Amino acid sequence: MTPISRRNLIATGLAAGVSGVAAARLATRYGLIPPDSGGIWGAGETLTYAAQRILTTHSLAREFPRNLISKAPFANEVAPMPPAMKEAFQRDWLLTLDGMFARPVSLSLSDLKTLPVRRQVTEVVCEEGWSYIAEWIGTPLVEVLHAAGLLPQARYLVYFSIERDWWDSIDLADALHPQTLLTYAMNDGDLPVPFGGPLRLRVPRQLGYKSVKYITRITAADSLKPFGKGLGSASPEGGYSWYAGI
């Protein structure tokens, strides 16, 4: 083995440092850094998110023939709701779009149903390991974003459940994706409450927990810092990854 000279060592160290800083700058510029990139798991989160954004920005989640729809779909239990919240389920559901939109708007479920419909048979994959296939029917999120005039400086869509501690966000790659669906029906009927009805945002290229149930508000933002602890969603605050495409 040839001895390593001090000059070589310093030169290599400097080169590595400079290219590291340059790589970090480029990654930030091209949106490859997730909001939960800090902390001990930041390296893994960043590598995963960056790799997926380079490889899979436009890929489509697998769709299945209707005969593969699960006879026994499974839904996690919903925590009991206070009476005031229950009432909202009786009225016409209202979805508010605010933040970086040219025309912020509130849409009722009936309004949503006048927009183009998309039906897709996709799999729900829970981080615990189980899964089922269902047909999901609703309005592609991108239609609503166009209708409300998403401003060019927006980089994230933050969405909130009627359950106050449940909120999440996606980047533009997922927000503008044709399969990201404001879902109001499932299989042959309305979307049942345990599965997220009246309105659930289905993000089929990510794990089930990104598909937040009972959506009431979508905010367009250029940064995730002002929301919660600034980690992008309630999930990282509970120890889970923001990006759940794995």
Added chain:
Amino acid sequence: MSPASASSGYAKLQSVHGPAPFHGPPAARHPAVVRVTHWITVIAFFGLLVSGVEILISHPRFYWGETGNSLTTPLFQIPIPASRATVPTGYGYVLPDQNGWSRSLHFQAAWAIVLTGLLYTIAGYFTRHFRDNLVPPPEQRSLQAFQQVIASHLRITPPTDGDALSYNVLQRVSYLVVIFILFPLVIWTGLALSPSFASALPSTVNLLGGRQSARTLHFFVSGLLFLFLIIHVAMVIVSGFTARMRAMITGSTTRQETPEPIP
């Protein structure tokens, strides 16, 4: 000595220095790249194992095909309590949820082990590590050679000088299986579980028979890797823990106490 066998590390040493003296000076054993990648792999594999078990506890049921959940019939179920109340386990209690950090550790360790594995494979190719040290030399490529090694293992024969400096056919074959079959399989079955990766390359899942099949296979291949780990560590302990650890940490080894004719 045949020219082919001269390529193995020990034979090379012998051809240069003549028959190796017992209790001689330390002899070179493992190159730095092998040692560094070995120990990073050890740490990452331990992280993957612990976090994998933790993730498994949240749903200790396995299925075959595309889908499966608590309402469908499992292929088999591991008889342990679960960390989720929705899983029918037969136990009256639920374990604490550890999936958050377990998942982050699992994927971070996966990145570490995959990148380390890439470095090892590229270095191994260019330094002739695979050809010289792992592919069995011609004289080991026979049923008799296999039987000989197995017989000496069953008789618990003390390791020879040759064993300290080179691998026998059983070691070579199991290392090759782990490096070129089990690790690629565990990476493949793991990637198949990523909904985003599967959207870009659907065949990763479809070729395995569906998502739940991929999960079940991931579990079994991990089990085989764990089995390898147990046997590997047991053999290291039996054959001389200090000498083997020294070889994998410092890169050099001492010769064995018991002289044996070199085959």
